[in-house]
Amino acid sequence: MKNAQGEMRHLILKSRKVPNKEECLVLSFDDVTELNLMQLFDKNATINDELIYDKKTIMSFIKIVKENCAELKIHNFYKGLTIVNKGVVVDLNEDTVTLKTANAQLKIVSLTKFMTISSEIFPKSIICRSIKKIDFDEQKLVIDDMAFTSRSAVDRKYIRLEPEANHTCMLFYNDTKILAEMKIVDVSEVSAKIKINTLPSGIYINGTVKLTMKLILHSKPLIIITEANVYRIDENKNSFFVVVLFELPPKEHLQIKEYLANRQMALIREFKKMDIAWKKYFQHWQMGIMKHKDL
Numbered sequence: 001m002k003n004a005q006g007e008m009r010h011l012i013l014k015s016r017k018v019p020n021k022e023e024c025l026v027l028s029f030d031d032v033t034e035l036n037l038m039q040l041f042d043k044n045a046t047i048n049d050e051l052i053y054d055k056k057t058i059m060s061f062i063k064i065v066k067e068n069c070a071e072l073k074i075h076n077f078y079k080g081l082t083i084v085n086k087g088v089v090v091d092l093n094e095d096t097v098t099l100k101t102a103n104a105q106l107k108i109v110s111l112t113k114f115m116t117i118s119s120e121i122f123p124k125s126i127i128c129r130s131i132k133k134i135d136f137d138e139q140k141l142v143i144d145d146m147a148f149t150s151r152s153a154v155d156r157k158y159i160r161l162e163p164e165a166n167h168t169c170m171l172f173y174n175d176t177k178i179l180a181e182m183k184i185v186d187v188s189e190v191s192a193k194i195k196i197n198t199l200p201s202g203i204y205i206n207g208t209v210k211l212t213m214k215l216i217l218h219s220k221p222l223i224i225i226t227e228a229n230v231y232r233i234d235e236n237k238n239s240f241f242v243v244v245l246f247e248l249p250p251k252e253h254l255q256i257k258e259y260l261a262n263r264q265m266a267l268i269r270e271f272k273k274m275d276i277a278w279k280k281y282f283q284h285w286q287m288g289i290m291k292h293k294d295l
Helices: 043-067 103-112 250-294
Strands: 011-017 025-031 072-078 081-092 097-101 115-118 125-135 140-149 168-173 182-187 191-196 208-217 220-235 240-245
Touching (some): 043 140, 182 208, 220 250
Antiparallel strands (some): 011 025, 072 081, 097 140, 125 140, 168 208, 220 240
């Protein structure tokens, strides 16, 4: 049951008959939450309680940031490209946090529908899994679904970028090509995340595969062939995501680093074009509102 603070408590219900009175019982509850047995009976309740505790703690840290007029950093990713801007806490209540930030950040948040915030005050980065409201006029956004995250893209050691649309990739197991539809979701100098429509029996965690990637560098094909270890397999509704790790020879390593640097610049240009297009759209939208008011 929930207590007055909304926390789940683990209780034992005792029932005793009242002597000489039919159909009369005395009910009592013993709180045994401290025994940490609740997860054996109700795992979902335990998870929910942890999330409630997380949010209370998060709100406490954000309150410290607001009271000290400190800044947060808001992190998003556009095809792997890091988009970071400062944010200021302008309002805070029991359930929601209102932040003010740059329009470019608001735009990418509106596209991705989530973001990560960080601060030197926080023990961990905070992931915002949904955005309640975005106000482009006031340059504000409201968040209400937050949790600490132990593994955040903010802490990535290597840049992971989505390759150009016309790339190709192949996986081989025991020198046999795996016949399945696949594409690279993102690639770094030490790893690749591959979306594959079916998962053959030859692919398993810690297994070894051969990976071939055909990317484009300076308008020419860049072909990388390497052995790789399967690090992680995630199942999606209609596909699988396979993360492989590899160590390239010096020459290929320099080539992939050059590719990533060029790809990063291409994504910056792409994002800036989107920003210009979005600003024009927003200006036309504002003009339409003003004309509507005049009428």
